[in-house]
Amino acid sequence: MLFAAAGSATGEESDFDKLLKRNAEMVYKLAFARCGNEADADDIFQQVFLRYLTRKPNFASDEHEKAWFIRATINRSKSLWDSAFRRHTQPLEEAPLADPTNPFEAHESRADLAAALAQLPADYRTLIHLFYYEDLSTAQIAQLLKRREGTVRQQLTRARRQLQEIMKGDAEYFDL
């Protein structure tokens, strides 16, 4: 794959290439879930791995490694969102949906869900992504985000209820 081309000239994969292969999709999808567009997701993705190269943290386990990358992705997206450049720009509301390559538009029936997700706060989108896509338990999410487990559960319920109100769907669809 592309890692062979991006890796060393000898054809051997370096440790960084292996780590990139393990965590690339998770980091990119979480970044996309938080910021909602590919350009920002690309920026966050590179910043996360650049942060890894700068810090070179030692991971005790795979779970530790995954938690570090999730935490770094959330932090980088917050930094991007709070940056001076971002604070002085006005987002184009229609831009993500106008892109035909946007995965939210790939399936017509999911367009409503994508639009509803885009209206949620970034923290709620993060919780939903970690819970429904990364299959983390509420206890793991609470430990990762340094919140109480009850708070995480409450926020998850609120996020699902908010989605239901936006989409005007039934409660069973959202596990409510």
Added chain:
Amino acid sequence: MTFKEDYRAIFDQLQPSEQLLAATAALNSRPNPTRSRRFRLPAAAVSLCTICLLLTGVVVGSLQLGQPSENQQTTLRTAQQPQLANSRSIDAPNEPTQETAMRSLPEPQIAEHSANQQGLAAYQSPGKASRTNCYPQSDTATGKMAYLPAPPASLWLTSPSLPVYFYQTALWLSHWTQFK
């Protein structure tokens, strides 16, 4: 279909582009990817500190230079013996003492040195000679004989504030460099 299935279906299609992965993998092949610049000082703070340090150095240095010690009332200068000293010079702290310098001099220079001492004595006693008479004068006959009186210690010790220090430093430096 449930919400979870739809959500997963949306994000399953999402992949980082190959260019992004290649560019990110190439970050590791850089010689030193921004590791040496973890901590950056603001440029303004650095400039301010540098200016303060320089000013402090100038003030302290000129105070050290300008403050005469107890046995250093003047510095003798001649054309042939620029460091002929009756005491330690400011720019050559390990000068020989007056006696050793005198022993090593030939007789004409010893006589000249005595003349210097007389001129100095005239300068230090205001009743006998005015201050301007004691400024170094180039002897038209021999081209020798010049000495520079240092400013009195009270000039430095009684300065009330920093601007006065600067003014006095500039004043002393102008005198000192004029006759060096």
